[in-house]
Amino acid sequence: MNIIEGGVTAPKGFKATGVACGIKKNNKKDLAIVCSDDTAVASGVFTTNVVKGHSLQVSMEHIKNGFARAIVINSGNANACVGESGYNDAKDMTKLAAELLNCEPEDILVNSTGVIGTKLNMPNIRSGIRSAVNSLSADGGSDAEEAIMTTDLVPKEIAVEIELQGEKVRIGGMAKGSGMIHPNMATMIGIITTDANISRSLLDKALKHCVRSTFNRISVDGDTSVCDSVFVLANGYADNDAIVKEDYEYSVFVDALMYVCTYLAKLIAKDGEGATKLIEVIVDGALDEDDAYKAVSAVAKSPLVKTAIFGEDANWGRIITAVGYSGATFDPNLTDIHLGNLLVCRNGCAVNFDENAAKEILKKKEILIRINLKRGNVSDRIWTCDFTYDYVKINGSYRS
Amino acid sequence: MNIIEGGVTAPKGFKATGVACGIKKNNKKDLAIVCSDDTAVASGVFTTNVVKGHSLQVSMEHIKNGFARAIVINSGNANACVGESGYNDAKDMTKLAAELLNCEPEDILVNSTGVIGTKLNMPNIRSGIRSAVNSLSADGGSDAEEAIMTTDLVPKEIAVEIELQGEKVRIGGMAKGSGMIHPNMATMIGIITTDANISRSLLDKALKHCVRSTFNRISVDGDTSVCDSVFVLANGYADNDAIVKEDYEYSVFVDALMYVCTYLAKLIAKDGEGATKLIEVIVDGALDEDDAYKAVSAVAKSPLVKTAIFGEDANWGRIITAVGYSGATFDPNLTDIHLGNLLVCRNGCAVNFDENAAKEILKKKEILIRINLKRGNVSDRIWTCDFTYDYVKINGSYRS
Secondary structure, eight states: OEEESOGGGSSTTEEEEEEOOSSSSTTOOOEEEEEEEEEEEEEEEEOOOSSOOHHHHHHHHHGGGSEEEEEEEEEEEOOOSSOHHHHHHHHHHHHHHHHHHTSOGGGEEEEEEEESSOOOOHHHHHHHHHHHHHTOBTTOHHHHHHHHOSSOSSOEEEEEEEEETTEEEEEEEEEEOSOOSSOSSSOOEEEEEEOOOBOHHHHHHHHHHHHHHTGGGEESSSOOBOOOEEEEEEOOOSOSOOBOSSSHHHHHHHHHHHHHHHHHHHHHHHTSTTOOOEEEEEEEEESSHHHHHHHHHHHHHOHHHHHHHHTTOOOHHHHHHHHHHSOOOOOGGGOEEEETTEEEEETTEEOOOOHHHHHHHHHSSEEEEEEEOOSSSEEEEEEEEOOOHHHHHHHHSOOO | OEEESOGGGSSTTEEEEEEOOSSSSTTOOOEEEEEEEEEEEEEEEEOOOSSOOHHHHHHHHHGGGSEEEEEEEEEEEOOOSSOHHHHHHHHHHHHHHHHHHTSOGGGEEEEEEEESSOOOOHHHHHHHHHHHHHTOBTTOHHHHHHHHOSSOSSOEEEEEEEEETTEEEEEEEEEEOSOOSSOSSSOOEEEEEEOOOBOHHHHHHHHHHHHHHTGGGEESSSOOBOOOEEEEEEOOOSOSOOBOSSSHHHHHHHHHHHHHHHHHHHHHHHTSTTOOOEEEEEEEEESSHHHHHHHHHHHHHOHHHHHHHHTTOOOHHHHHHHHHHSOOOOOGGGOEEEETTEEEEETTEEOOOOHHHHHHHHHSSEEEEEEEOOSSSEEEEEEEEOOOHHHHHHHHSOOO
16 A cells, blocks of 8 residues: 555546635635546445534435535534524535536535534635636645645645555545534544445445544544544546455455544544644453443543643553543453553552653653553554643634 | 531531641641541442542441441542552551540541552551541531642531521531542542431431532533542431431421532532633433433533633533533424523524623623523533633643
8 A cells, every 4th residue: 555645636536626715714715625527436424413514414415325426615614503594505505516517416515614603605605616616626635625624733634545456546535623613513524535446335334434443533622423524435437346345355445444544533633622642542451342432432531631641640540530430341450551661550559660761651742541451352442632721722712 | 597607517516627647748737537426327428430449448338337436538648549458558547546536447437538559658647647536626627628628729618507396406518629630539528517316317318319419410520420429427416306207307407408518519610620610501401310411411521611611702502512412312403502691592593692791691700501402391400610721730730
């Protein structure tokens, strides 16, 4: 597998663009379109939040047929909690894009990210869609990424190339992070494109498999499942024989998709609001998946753990305490905790560890916390970030 | 009901004290004893955390018989996660206190709060217990409170007087808050004394009833059930006829106990680490208790909501979003949200509210967030505090 340039436009037969249509201030890019030259098989994973943005609702309907031609995304306004007009506005976005791209509205997916409770400025959106369609380009991936960023500090895009039966197949991806001053829904978007020739059912299966352990395993604020929506479009422009069963080619494709999702998910956690460190929390030895997830998410959500890491404090007591209230079945007297490779707690008891060694580990930008419950053989993992002054600053500031 | 002076020593037949024995630095008071002149009926409520301090484990055994004479509490060291010696140290504390107070070790309750993973300095503890027993005083309530404080900024004590059958009955209480730099277990202690003459079973029932809606409804870091341990001792020194059934006298006693628990619980939330505002979150109209609790606790735990309140930002979108991921059954399109008395969201949609009015409400030191799910008639309530720079500062600092 090779890392290549081009983001979502790296795969053959995809174009993209990002334009400014006045939803964001200061003429910042705020509307993106990612478009396949022909209808592609498509799959999506959506937030489990009961509160769903109107644009998201429309996309959930449109993806049902399993095909899509293009995705329209605006930033600066989440198009959520504004009532029926929000749904109609999202529908109108798909109609206009379909008309300009000469396809069915059902083949257009739409996503809006930004403030909740404010209606979209539709004249701006319409002119934005028009100019976007006119500026679609085979190397527009970075422009599209720029247009979906909100308080993200770093752009998040990647592309890889693999070989299937000797044929080159590409997967490209971009994402915006859970870094919004505005409400933490519609805070994450992932767009993945591929020219692989793959059946819709296997594409769907591959995406859900990868999202579960990547986009659904990052936490910034404690709402662990930040997966608001992740879309994948596969247009089959590569010359590989269609992947129609879970064979070797499928596994190669899944590995590459997993790499793309992991890369983007870790970037989102690392770029969490105010974050200075990426924290990887791993729980091993759980009895079952439920226990592993409860334990790992309690630690990853704990403000006490996250502030201790910010302070480079080897305060493992907070880690075992979080596991203790997680609801996971475990025996504290069996539990081991490592910070990096340093054992700080054995069988639930303090270990006389070298504080300087701990300090060296905690000074790093990427911190690994490993908890072994020694009850079973199930593991889970979450990426999160430290909790800093800047988090409070960013999120305490006004909606303006 | 009258508010009176004296804290835990306000009720007849109780003495208390607080001394410094070198567990805390700078000769700060760090060991307290609250003692009844005779054996009292007793009840306790303990943390649900699977990880329990060794002292707590001993108290859970000793309270089983339903009687207690005294409670010994040290601050500065949680006596947790140090292995079997921690349990033996706690046992030794009860033996020494029993010997000096001339009672059975099983009549001594013990509680330790502070650092996890460090063994108690038993020579200091022993000398502390000796000097404490020698300095027990009928007006030592405030000294005892001072000795159990950790990073608490304000002492937390109260006493009330009621009349039962024309006889004066007193209830006194003290607490230490979830304000510790060290792990968030053993972060809350509540000690309640009363000279009421009441059966053990009704005392137990009254305590559990009151704790559920007070000490178990405050949140500082997100581990909502901060109830590490709350003890109540009733020595029957008042001359009321014994309360042996759920009659009018019982209800008067419960109301007074509820007042004491509510007062202390709100103080703990208000005095949460770095807090500048007390936030009361109320959910009405839930289908059942489970939904009401899920919704209210998700909002009270949300760092995005707590930072918005710190920033005095009427960001109600974060509130409905937290309800959305809480797991509660509800319909966003029915949900109303009030900040104070200002309606900011009706039926899940933005209301065009007056930002200045919102600002006036959010400038206050006590903020009320009311969410009406309009699905049923069940309510719940949690007190929490805002999330500030100082929270990060306090919790990012070293274990020293």
